[in-house]
Amino acid sequence: MKSQFALKLSAVNRAMGRGNRALVLAAVLGLGAMAAAPVYAQATKIGFVSTERILRDSKPAKAAQAKIEAEFKKRDDELQNLANRLRNDAQKFDKDAPVLSESERIKRQRQLADLDSDLQRKRREFQEDFNRRRNEEFSSIVEKADAAIKKIAEQQNYDLIIQDAVTVSPRVDITDQVLKALGG
Template identity: 85%
Template sequence: MAAVLGVSAMAAAPIAQAQTKIGFVSTERILRDSQPAKAAQSKIEAEFKRRDDELQNLANKLRNDAQKFDKDAPVLSESDRISRQRQLSDLDSDLQRKRREFQEDFNRRRNEEFSAIVEKADAAIQNIADNQGYDLIIQDAVTVSPRVDITDEVLKALGG
């Protein structure tokens, strides 16, 4: 009987050794919580601070001018009313254009920075996979067991 158990245990050993080691990494957490992501976010915010302030000032000017126009409209001549409406419309169009340009530039810069972070994260993930013998590491899944989530290890490898 002991010999049978010994043979079956030996037969099960290759099966246990052949199991696939799987890991999971949350790209969202990497791009939100990693030290490089936080540094990139601060860098981008600093780069765009002046333009954001200009947009805020322009929006405030438009709001103040519109309020002044609403107050003055009853006593303005027809030509002055039309002229000020045109000015408000032009200012609004300018604001909308600048907001659109700002958003496009901001998104482009953020994508550039995050692309570099993803490259660093991919290198860290590859290093972890090589050093710890992972057969498969999945990024972004619908549901994941915490026991295969190696996101914290990747965050540590990225310095945060």
């Protein structure tokens, strides 16, 4: 028992003759494939958000940066003063070294080394504390940005939002919308 498709194909073959059989088969298969294609075929809506711009240009990010800088200003100034003191002491030592006794030279070299070690330790602690504090502040901004991105995606029917890509077309970049949602 032949299927409806096979019956129609044999009828077309008889009508067209044997020479055009391959052509007819290709045409029928092509029409069948087109009929089987989904009717709802639509493009995927993709957006892009630059996390770097969000963490640099948004109002909450600028406010957090100013807050952190104010919070660490005193320690930064202390580090600058300590570095200046070390530089001045080293210059003074270089100037005085030819006339110093051996024991005095060793004593001052040890003091300079201790001061340098202290400076390096304080810089390292400062940087660790600064980074930790910055990460605390910026993690809340990232959470707010993620919420804004999800809201925009739902409102505008995005299928996919990508953050941080190598290259992006400006037509899919929605970073400005997210900045606006974050207040600027």
